[in-house]
Amino acid sequence: MATAVGQAESLAEKAYVAIRRLIVTLELGPASVINERELVERLGIGRTPVREALRRLAHEGLVAVYPRRGMFVTDVDVRKLGLVSEVRAALEPEAARLAAERATDAERAELQELLDELDAAGADDHALMALDERIHRAVYRCARNDLLATTLEQYYVLALRIWTIALDRQHELNDAVQGHRALLEAIHDGDAERAAETMRAHVEDFEQAMRRVLLTV
Numbered sequence: 001m002a003t004a005v006g007q008a009e010s011l012a013e014k015a016y017v018a019i020r021r022l023i024v025t026l027e028l029g030p031a032s033v034i035n036e037r038e039l040v041e042r043l044g045i046g047r048t049p050v051r052e053a054l055r056r057l058a059h060e061g062l063v064a065v066y067p068r069r070g071m072f073v074t075d076v077d078v079r080k081l082g083l084v085s086e087v088r089a090a091l092e093p094e095a096a097r098l099a100a101e102r103a104t105d106a107e108r109a110e111l112q113e114l115l116d117e118l119d120a121a122g123a124d125d126h127a128l129m130a131l132d133e134r135i136h137r138a139v140y141r142c143a144r145n146d147l148l149a150t151t152l153e154q155y156y157v158l159a160l161r162i163w164t165i166a167l168d169r170q171h172e173l174n175d176a177v178q179g180h181r182a183l184l185e186a187i188h189d190g191d192a193e194r195a196a197e198t199m200r201a202h203v204e205d206f207e208q209a210m211r212r213v214l215l216t217v
Contacts, residue, residue, distance in 0.1 A: 015045045015053035023062050023073055024160050025126070034063060034071040060154050062161075076161050078214050084158050085207040089200060091152055092139075096183060096199035099142035100192040107142050111188045114138060118181055121174075128177045129163065135180045139187065139199075159206070166213035176206050 019039060022028040039050050054071060057063040064072050103111070114135055121131060136156055140149035163176075179202050186195035 011045055011049035012052040012056075015039075015043060015049045016056050018043050018045075019050070019053050019057060020062065020157065023057070024157060024164060026161075026164050028073050030073055030075045032073045034073060036071070060157070062157070076165060078162055078165070078210075080158070081162055081207060081210055081214075084155055084162075085203060087155050088152070088159065089203045091148065091155075092136075092203050093196035093200040095139055095143040095145070095148055095152055096187060097192040097196040098145060098148075099139045100187045100190050100195040102144045103142040103187060103190075107138070108188050110138060111142075111184050115181065115184050115188070118178060118184075121177065128174060129160070132177050132180070133160070135177075135184065139183075142187065162210060162214075163206075166210060176202075176209055179205060 019028075028034065034054065036047065036050060036054070040047050043050065054063055058065050058071075062074055064074050066072070114131075117131060121128060133156075137153075140152055143149065183195060183198045183202060186198050
């Protein structure tokens with residue numbers, strides 16, 4: 001029984017990650033209709049896990065459910081960039097501070113590997129975004145606070161959708177990702193205050209970069 005429950009949770013998580021990726025990358029565009037049957041066939045996952053994933057995405061504001069009309073991907077409201085940044089500027093530095101204090105030796109080795117990947121990063125937009133995601137999630141894991149990580153994950157995804165709109169301005173994306181270097185170094189070195197300040201500056205720089213890009217989109 002426990003095994004069956006664990007498998008169901010694993011499938012729901014797999015469906016959640018896959019559908020969220022489709023939304024964030026705009027493959028499921030803003031305001032588009034969500035066809036549950038098509039998702040089941042596309043992902044090769046059963047209807048129940050897909051429904052559970054969609055409920056979770058609705059709770060996070062990425063999916064809207066309208067009685068008798070169906071489910072839709074929510075719009076990307078760039079006007080919320082400032083609000084999202086306010087939350088991230090308050091919480092991301094705390095996650096970085098905790099990560100610097102709590103990261104294990106194995107996790108510090110993982111952070112070093114991410115630094116090495118930054119050195120080798122090319123100009124592919126989607127690869128840069130994927131690397132950015134991995135860096136933030138590594139920081140959240142190192143912070144050892146599930147509630148903080150869950151909250152930051154939600155707001156990070158909202159920011160990522162806005163960022164996707166700016167993919168044609170690669171120099172902005174590259175600068176944003178490369179800005180993680182000092183952050184990773186601070187966490188790796190266990191310097192909590194430097195990590196927090198670096199993360200705060202990164203979030204603020206990200207908002208300013210997005211505003212510059214969105215003014216010309």
